[in-house]
Amino acid sequence: MKNNNEEMFTQACKLTNLADHLKLVEMPLDHVAASRDNKDNGAVNYFLNMELDSVQNNIINIQEQIQEISDVLVDLYNDNDKKKEEGNINGEQPQ
Secondary structure (H helix, E strand, O other), X not given: OOOHHHHXXXXXXXXXXXXXXXXXXXXXXXXXXXXXXXXXXXXXHHHHHXXXXXXXXHHHHHHHHXXXXXXXXXXXXXXXXXXXXXXXHOOOOOO
């Protein structure tokens, strides 16, 4: 089993990957905004009919993954607190 530092590093890497994924999700949004500004209704309609659901699903997926990472980090924090309390109960000095 990983120690807390390794697990926190793993979660940080996941967050970095999600940030990169968000940049990819942003690309079609930027494109449709530019199309809207250029009055290109065909491109806007294409986005609304063909790509919007995919973008929305990607955002929901990212939100769920962020929540999972948050849950893991909270568990690690609570586990660390519990270990500190147990150490104090056993007469060990807190670190």
